[in-house]
Amino acid sequence: MSASPSKASDSFSLLDERIQRWIWQSGWSELKDAQEQAIPAILAGDTDVVIAAATASGKTEAAFLPILTRLLSTEASSCVMYISPLKALINDQWWRLEGLCESLEIPVTPWHGDIAGTKKRNFKKSPTGCLLITPESLEALLMANGHALQGLFGGLRYLVVDELHAFIGTERGKQLQSLMHRIDRALKRFTPRIALSATLGDMDKAAAFLRPNAAVPATVIKSNDAGQALKVLVKGFIDYPLALADPEAWVGDDADFEKSLSQGTRAISEHLFKTLRGSNNLVFPNSRGNVEKYAALLRGYCEDLGLPNEFWPHHGSLAKDVREETEAALKAKGRPATAVCTTTLEMGIDIGSVKSIAQIGCAPSVASLRQRLGRSGRRGEAAILRCYALEAALAPHSPLSDVLRENLVQSTAQVRLSLRSWYEPPNIGGLHLSTLIQQLLALIAQYGGINAADAWAVLCGSGVFLGVPKQDFILLLRELAKKDILIQTPTGLLLHGRVGEQLVNHYSFYAAFAAEEEFRLVHGGKTLGALPLSQPVEKGTHLIFAGKRWQVLSLDIEKKVIAVMPALGGKLPKFDGGNLPVDDGVREEMRQILSETLPIPFLDSTANQLLQEARATFQSMGLDSLPLLAQTHCVQLFPWRGDRVMNTLALMLKQAGFQAENTGLSIIIKTDNPEKVFEALHGLAVSPPPDPTALVAEVMNKRLEKWDALLPAELLAKNYSSHTLDVAGAHEFIKRLAARRHSPR
DNA sequence: GACCTGCTGCGGTTTG
Numbered sequence: 001m002s003a004s005p006s007k008a009s010d011s012f013s014l015l016d017e018r019i020q021r022w023i024w025q026s027g028w029s030e031l032k033d034a035q036e037q038a039i040p041a042i043l044a045g046d047t048d049v050v051i052a053a054a055t056a057s058g059k060t061e062a063a064f065l066p067i068l069t070r071l072l073s074t075e076a077s078s079c080v081m082y083i084s085p086l087k088a089l090i091n092d093q094w095w096r097l098e099g100l101c102e103s104l105e106i107p108v109t110p111w112h113g114d115i116a117g118t119k120k121r122n123f124k125k126s127p128t129g130c131l132l133i134t135p136e137s138l139e140a141l142l143m144a145n146g147h148a149l150q151g152l153f154g155g156l157r158y159l160v161v162d163e164l165h166a167f168i169g170t171e172r173g174k175q176l177q178s179l180m181h182r183i184d185r186a187l188k189r190f191t192p193r194i195a196l197s198a199t200l201g202d203m204d205k206a207a208a209f210l211r212p213n214a215a216v217p218a219t220v221i222k223s224n225d226a227g228q229a230l231k232v233l234v235k236g237f238i239d240y241p242l243a244l245a246d247p248e249a250w251v252g253d254d255a256d257f258e259k260s261l262s263q264g265t266r267a268i269s270e271h272l273f274k275t276l277r278g279s280n281n282l283v284f285p286n287s288r289g290n291v292e293k294y295a296a297l298l299r300g301y302c303e304d305l306g307l308p309n310e311f312w313p314h315h316g317s318l319a320k321d322v323r324e325e326t327e328a329a330l331k332a333k334g335r336p337a338t339a340v341c342t343t344t345l346e347m348g349i350d351i352g353s354v355k356s357i358a359q360i361g362c363a364p365s366v367a368s369l370r371q372r373l374g375r376s377g378r379r380g381e382a383a384i385l386r387c388y389a390l391e392a393a394l395a396p397h398s399p400l401s402d403v404l405r406e407n408l409v410q411s412t413a414q415v416r417l418s419l420r421s422w423y424e425p426p427n428i429g430g431l432h433l434s435t436l437i438q439q440l441l442a443l444i445a446q447y448g449g450i451n452a453a454d455a456w457a458v459l460c461g462s463g464v465f466l467g468v469p470k471q472d473f474i475l476l477l478r479e480l481a482k483k484d485i486l487i488q489t490p491t492g493l494l495l496h497g498r499v500g501e502q503l504v505n506h507y508s509f510y511a512a513f514a515a516e517e518e519f520r521l522v523h524g525g526k527t528l529g530a531l532p533l534s535q536p537v538e539k540g541t542h543l544i545f546a547g548k549r550w551q552v553l554s555l556d557i558e559k560k561v562i563a564v565m566p567a568l569g570g571k572l573p574k575f576d577g578g579n580l581p582v583d584d585g586v587r588e589e590m591r592q593i594l595s596e597t598l599p600i601p602f603l604d605s606t607a608n609q610l611l612q613e614a615r616a617t618f619q620s621m622g623l624d625s626l627p628l629l630a631q632t633h634c635v636q637l638f639p640w641r642g643d644r645v646m647n648t649l650a651l652m653l654k655q656a657g658f659q660a661e662n663t664g665l666s667i668i669i670k671t672d673n674p675e676k677v678f679e680a681l682h683g684l685a686v687s688p689p690p691d692p693t694a695l696v697a698e699v700m701n702k703r704l705e706k707w708d709a710l711l712p713a714e715l716l717a718k719n720y721s722s723h724t725l726d727v728a729g730a731h732e733f734i735k736r737l738a739a740r741r742h743s744p745r
Numbered sequence: 746g747a748c749c750t751g752c753t754g755c756g757g758t759t760t761g
Contacts, residue, residue: 085750113752136751144753172750287747316749343748364747507753580747 011039016069022100023065031058034223038062041219043070045157048193048216050164050207052200053223055374056353059196060093060162062221064100064130067158067194071106071129078155082132083176085166087112088349090132093162097130106130112137127152135176136510139442142182143504146446149186156191159183161210163347164195165367168209169426171705174435175512177212177464182446185458190216198374199367201423209428212464229382230373232415234600235271236408236607239264240393261297264390269297272358275386277310280330280352281338282345284372285360288315294360295340314341327351346371353377356384362410364580367423369414387411391610400636401665404594405614408607410582412600413589424583427644429467433719434705435512436465437480441496441504444486449493452477467722472715479712514706520561523550537701538654542567542661555700582664584642584729591640594618627737629666630674637667639733648730651695656680685738689731692721 009031012020023031031039034053041049043066053059064080071078084090094110101108107129111120113136123131124145133141145152159180167173184190193210200206207218240263272283272294285294291313298311312326323344329337330351338354339345346368357376363369369385377383389408392398417423439459443450450458452474460468477494480486485500496504503509520527541552550564593600594615599608618624627638639649646662653660658677659670669677693714696702702720703709711719721727 087751117754134751137753140753166750170750289746344750346749368748505753508751510753511751513750 009036011036014039014043014069015065016072016104018072018104019065019069019100022103032062032223033225034058034221035062035065037221037223039066041221042066042158042192042194045070045192046216048195048207048210048218049221050195050197050200050203050210050218051221051223052197052203052206053221054225054227055198057223057225059198060096063160063194063196064097067160068101068104068106070157072104074157075155077128078157079128079153080130080158080160081138081153081156082130082160082162083135083138083179084132084162085134085172086163086347086349087114087134089162090134092350094132097132101130108132111141124152128155135172135179135512138179139175139510140507142179142186143442143445143510146186146448149183149446153183153187156183156187159191159193161193161195164197164206164210165199165371166347168206169428169430171432171435171512173209174432174464175438177209178435178439178459180211181463182443182458192216199371199423201367202425205426205428209426212466213462228377230419231382231384232387232419232602233385233604234387234389234408234411234415234602234607235604236610237264237267237388237390238393238606238610239390261293265293266297268360268388268390269294269301271388273298273301276338276356276358278336279338279355280336281354281356281358282372282375283338283340283358283360284342284346284363285340286342286362286364288317288342290360291315291340291342298338298340308335310336310338312337312339314339314344316342316344330354343368345375351375353379355381356386358386358388359411360388361390362407362580363414365424365583366414366417366586370418370421370423373418385415387415389607389610401663403614403617404665405610406590406665408610409590409593409614410586412593412603412607412611413586415602416593417585417589422585424585427723429722431465431467431719431722432705433465433468433476433711433715434707436460436468436476437485437707437710438509438512439465440476440480440494441485441500441509444494444496444500445504449489449495451492452488452494455494472718475712476715479715480710483710485710512706519555520559521550522561522563523565537562538698539700540659557701557703581643584645587640587642595624626740628674628678633670633672635669635671635674635677637669638665639667639737641729641733642726644724644726645729645733648692648695648725648727649733651699651725652684652690652730652734653677653680654698655690655695656684681734682738684731685735689727692725692727693717695725695727696721 012031034051035058038049038051041047042063051059051062067080071080082093090110090112094108097108109119109123109129109131111123111131111133142149161176167176180193195206195210203220203222207220208214210218283294285291295311295313299309302309302311312329314323314326326339327349330339345351354376357372359369359372363372373383373385389411391405391408392402394402436459440455443455443458456470456473459465460473477486481488483499484497487495487497489495537552537555539552539554542550551567553563553565555562595618597615600611603611621629623638629636639645646667650660650662650667653669658680661668671677696717699720702716704720704723708716708719
């Protein structure tokens with residue numbers, strides 16, 4: 001037996017004797033920093049607690065050591081509810097907690113869709129100990145046991161939310177907030193909420209998310225444990241694409257597959273093979289299609305050399321047993337394995353630590369990049385990140401985004417920001433009215449009918465939909481009644497309508513999010529394929545599909561069909577890296593990188609050379625001093641702001657009568673008279689900020705979330721603009737631009 | 746040309 005935690009720890013002495021004994025037996029020499037800090041705060045039980053600490057720094061124990069101490073000291077029927085975004089995480093935590101709880105005679109009950117009904121019935125008979133549950137299962141539990149919640153959770157002492165960052169700013173997060181609020185209401189008291197995460201950019205916003213009405217103070221704990229050392233390299237590659245007449249022709253045998261690969265893709269995969277072979281690693285190429293492509297290439301190299309395969313794919317469309325095979329390969333000792341994966345392996349599942357991370361193209365966000373990096377670095381060793389930036393070979397009429405090396409510059413910006421521990425601040429201003437509809441229907445089930453005024457008070461007045469005034473709520477009730485979702489009895493009670501009954505009685509109701517729907521692209525009666533829509537689409541909007549450029553003719557929201565025609569003239573702009581929404585902070589850092597002159601130490605020689613060329617263009621075009629560029633038939637505007645500002649600017653210019661489009665780096669405004677654009681911008685600068693609802697009037701695809709189709713038009717517009725626009729940011733940009741009184745060159 | 750997450754109750758069959 002090793003020595004007890006020797007540093008005369010006050011926190012250690014606060015723990016139950018039996019837990020102290022378990023700590024000795026586990027051979028811990030001391031408590032970790034997050035644990036030292038969390039134990040007194042959680043035992044006090046009079047505040048919420050947010051714990052931010054790196055992976056493997058004992059977050060789970062920081063929460064559960066004091067919580068179990070508390071359960072042991074109170075009456076036998078007390079319990080704690082642990083809420084997780086993943087079933088896999090519940091299964092992992094169950095194994096970890098069982099070891100400790102068995103000796104304490106505290107039961108641990110996992111509860112999610114794969115758990116047998118008998119286990120759930122047993123917990124309901126004796127609701128004590130640790131309940132590990134998903135938001136969806138908790139929703140089902142509240143709806144089916146509304147009358148018995150006081151009896152079930154009378155002994156509830158704490159709510160624990162794991163991986164808090166995975167919930168913030170999402171419709172599922174809104175549901176989680178509402179579930180916790182409904183528990184407080186049912187028990188007529190508050191229960192302390194404990195949140196755990198490794199990548200919280202803004203601790204105050206995290207605490208505000210954990211309890212939106214701020215009725216209870218929050219204790220914020222940031223671990224002082226030194227983070228792991230990082231080794232970072234950004235590699236540049238020039239891509240020489242193949243001149244393919246018909247991409248369909250390349251769906252064929254292996255030889256065709258090989259031929260269909262661009263030179264850059266092959267260069268990257270050869271470098272991956274050389275560098276990663278012999279150790280465990282994760283490769284993130286951003287899409288399921290790319291996962292398949294790189295996994296097949298790397299596996300092929302192993303076969304060619306007669307070596308056992310070391311490369312395994314992992315993504316959400318793969319069958320469960322295929323995914324488990326990859327996870328098993330990563331966990332197996334003595335045999336190296338690298339997973340090529342999507343965000344499925346970004347968090348949660350225990351795969352052991354890996355030696356390095358490879359990121360192909362830009363990561364979807366800085367926070368995501370950091371989360372991926374956290375999976376690398378064995379005990380004491382540095383975490384290693386290699387970013388691969390693929391840039392197009394330039395031609396006489398290459399688009400400016402290629403010339404300015406958008407991919408490379410964005411990757412570099414993401415790395416610099418993550419080294420500073422900067423993460424995108426979450427947009428906690430999104431209304432998520434889709435989830436309001438779900439929660440209203442759930443409340444009716446939970447209470448067996450509810451008065452309209454009470455429903456507003458629970459959900460909006462005291463609850464988590466604080467931005468919804470009474471008149472909007474009434475508007476929503478009327479619309480839902482019109483659609484047979486709700487009925488109101490003569491006594492004023494809200495009940496499910498005929499259609500609402502069907503919604504609520506299907507098991508798919510419990511999830512706040514929907515499986516992604518795709519739109520079918522049609523040209524002249526022929527289907528070109530299907531794609532999900534994440535950008536605003538209006539008549540005339542340009543789309544890239546199947547390697548060609550199209551213009552939208554019409555959009556049928558019910559049938560999910562977009563009619564298009566070929567766009568006229570011009571070269572295809574290249575939207576490499578996707579159209580993922582980029583934050584203000586990332587675009588500002590990109591501008592900064594382009595305006596500097598010194599080489600960047602973590603870029604390889606190719607990347608630095610590409611960057612120097614881009615910087616030269618940036619200077620010669622005067623983009624450093626003037627964000628407006630007059631060209632033939634158009635003006636290009638470079639605000640260096642995030643996509644919410646860019647979307648807003650494009651819509652404001654459209655309202656002023658121009659044809660304007662957000663292309664990511666710039667807004668392209670069609671005109672033969674640049675002076676007119678400048679006059680319009682001056683006009684917008686001296687006008688008050690526009691009404692966001694009016695701005696999106698012409699946007700045809702305003703449905704973002706699961707039940708948005710049930711919203712009245714006015715609320716749908718409000719909801720859409722709250723998620724996609726930044727009117728204040730756009731207006732401020734235009735005012736600053738106009739104040740400079742330059743005219744376009 | 747993003748990506749990911751989650752799901753009840755019941756009836757039938759099989760197994761201990």
